[in-house]
Amino acid sequence: MAESAETASDVLLESSLPAAPLESILCTEELHRRPSRPPDHEKENHALVKLVSALADSPGTVLQTLAETILDITQCDSAGLSLLTSDGKTPDVCGTRFYWPAIAGTWNPHQGGGTPRNFGPCGDVLDQNRTLLFRHFERRYPYLLPVIPAAEECLLVPFYVAGEAVGTIWGIMHSDRRTFDAEDDRIMDSLGKFASSAYQALKHIEDLKIQVFEREKAEAEVRELARGLESKIRRLVEANVVGIVMWNLEGAITGANDAFLHMVQYNREDLASGRVRWADLTPAEWRGHDEQAVADLTATGIFQPFEKEYFRKDGSRVPALLGGALFEGSGNEGVAFVLDLSEQKRAERALRRSEAFLAEGQRLSQIGTFSWRVATDEVTWSEQLYRIYEFEIGVPVTLELIRTRVHPEDLSVLERMIDQARGDANDFEWQYRLVMPDHSIKYLHAVAHATRDQDDQLEYIAAIQDVTARQLSEEALDKARAQLTHVARVTSLGVLTASIAHELNQPLSGIITNASTCLRMLAADSPDLDGARETARRTIRDGNRASEVIARLRALFTKKDSTTELVDLNEATREVIALSSSDLQRSRVILRQELADNLPSVNGDRVQLQQVILNLLLNASDAMSDIDDRARHLVVSTTQDEGDRVRVTVRDVGVGLDPENTDRMFDAFYTTKSGGMGIGLSVSRSIVERHHGRLWVEPNDGPGATFTFSIPPDPARVPEAVHVMRSA
């Protein structure tokens, strides 16, 4: 039946139908990816012996015996042989068709059928000269469609005689209940060799003997391997690193190592007596887990590891992780490992407790924490941080959400921090404000530490403290301090004014009195000309005296007793920054220090030089007080110039200079500020000049201005100066 259908199909197919490509029906490579069943050498040997006997006793039926053997060993649905033939019956290596001399199993009724040499599965196997696994080959070879049931998978192996391919042996699965694996491949390969022998009948019986010998040798090797494996497993059991238990499904424990017995506090005698049953060791609430494990064992032969508790002999409980499998073929008995989890559970409890302590500590100290994985933007917040931000605990934290709370004036700082954090692993510290839904302001102080997680990904761990209360009291303190400073300044100005007034009022008083006298003398009926001349002279003298007072006052600024010492300008600068940092921070100035290493000391009045630095810092801060479209950057740097002079530079990004007034900036009482006296830069310049230095200002390329002063280094480093000092 198959024969006639195929012949008819051949013609039809070659002339018209587009066939599925060969690659689409091949899946040979899968053989070695599929899980493989273990070899059953005993069964195989037995079959080979039977085949050899059949070959010896009844060569006429040996091919059918071969087909049945394939069926038996591979547990497939159909198995058979294809031989090349010219006439449809007689084997012929030059044949144009394969015919099927023997078929066992489902396809047995198709015995005697066949396929064409050049367009069929057998031909593909001989062309490629190797084993092939087909899936639904009728998709390419439609003439096989009537040969039913259809072949889900077909494993074909070529066999040869004297180097020439003469046919194939094959096995077929008609359903997906089982698929072929590497073991089938191996068996088929071995049976292919037998087929070759069978083909040559008795002439090559010697080959078979050799095969049997090789088989026995291989088996011996496998046994040896198994013994090695067994000793390794025994080592595991006896090492007592984990509990190992042998059991049956009825609830008995048939064997256990010391580790397990120690865990449940039973001894070997208890075990031998059969009193130790896993069913009895299990507390009631864990029985459901056991039942599930038994169900899994029955269905799949194994149960996946799960956690449960066992009763110890004294009734206390021990937490454990266990997993196991049924022994192959037993159907009832199996083995399991049992791991004591007491230590892990204790650690978990301790961890939970310390987490609780931490949360409470955060609540008390008003410190929240968060972690941020930069690569994934995964942010984790502590509960306290939710409370600080007044978000509902557990809502997903996004940057968008955070932005809704951050004070608008601090948003640019936040964005910059985020950009920097993404770019580089750095530790950060910053202060910012939140605007709460009730429009109140919160002050937060954040410290972030960069770290790498186990995957070497950048992660920030940060602590955020609500410093509102502290900030408010500091502000109150600052305000009080500012008021005090103002009072002090008014007082000292008052003192100065009184002193100036006294010095000037004396001669002015003389001038007015003399002038009055003079007028009266001249206005008399008989003018007293000599007296008038005398009083006029005194008027001029007193005028000169007043001008001398003013000259003395100026000298008071430029010639004043001062203490001279060696001054480290880096240290002096740092002190000034420390003093003014809260002032600068309140003005939202971002200050950067760039202090040079190995800066030489200068000789001078430390306090006066610090006044200059402070004055420059505060001027810079003032110059930026109206800047809101950019960050208020202030850079203080120290350097050494070509002449060994020490430079201190203060650079701002403020309103910059009015080119018309640059020269006047250093004049006394010149000011652009409503609250200022305009005396700062003038006094600063006189202080610097008294140190034989220079103070100047330059416009920046970008916004703002740069003030610089330079002072010669410590004269002790200059030989002439040393001489002068000694002689002085």
Place this chain on the structure above:
Amino acid sequence: MTIERSLVSVVDDDESVRESLPDLLRQFGFAARAFSSAEAFLESNFVGTTRCLVLDVAMPGMSGLDLQQELMRRHQEIPIVFITATGDQTVRPRVLAQGAVECLSKPFSETALLDALNAALRMR
């Protein structure tokens, strides 16, 4: 006959005041004497004849206020017109409370001085 002129004594450590003020007082028609310190005035023979004292507040040694108190202690009730060069606003109320006729800040106009002197002399 000469009409006896009222004696106005000036006590001030500043020389230009001592030079100029007596001349102006004479132009007003007073007799005038100048002393460079409170001590010099007390040691002179003019304490009893002085009708009005023009007294500087701040001087080395005895201050103007010290002299005022010393005179009170001696029951020498001479009207006093204080003059001062400091801008200190607290001085004037203090000396007025102690009985001074007036306290003028230097520099002062001749009118202000004359008014103060007339007021002082009316007290007698």
